[in-house]
Amino acid sequence: MCEQIRARYPAATRLAFILDNFSVHKGDEVRDWADANNVEFAYTPHYASWLNRIEPQFKGLRYFCLDGTDHPDHETQAEPIADYIDWRNAHRDDPKLRHLTRRQLTRKAA
Secondary structure, eight states: OHHHHHHTSOTTSOEEEEEOOOGGGGSHHHHHHHHHTTEEEEEOOTTOGGGSTTTTHHHHHIIIIITTOOOSSHHHHHHHHHHHHHHHHHTTTOHHHHHHHHHHHHHHHO
16 A cells, blocks of 8 residues: 555655554564655554544444454455445445544544
8 A cells, every 4th residue: 555655656755654553564674665765654652543533434344344243254354344435435424424433533532
């Protein structure tokens, strides 16, 4: 994914990626790639997932696609996730969904 984003901009343009503190994001290979591609990484603080605007979206994904399921493989699991994402994108202006997302962010910030 980083390569795709990097490819959209001229190499001379410095990009900043904001990442969480997941250990995979901090390895030598990742840092070497960033240095070679004019990319700077900024990390969110520990225990501050509420700063990451994508985090509240996972609540709906877990509720509608993953809770109480036992998918036999990743391919089978990917189908309801893709269906949910399609549905969610089609209903992005639904005030109930916006309210849920804002409430989730507010609760985590408190």
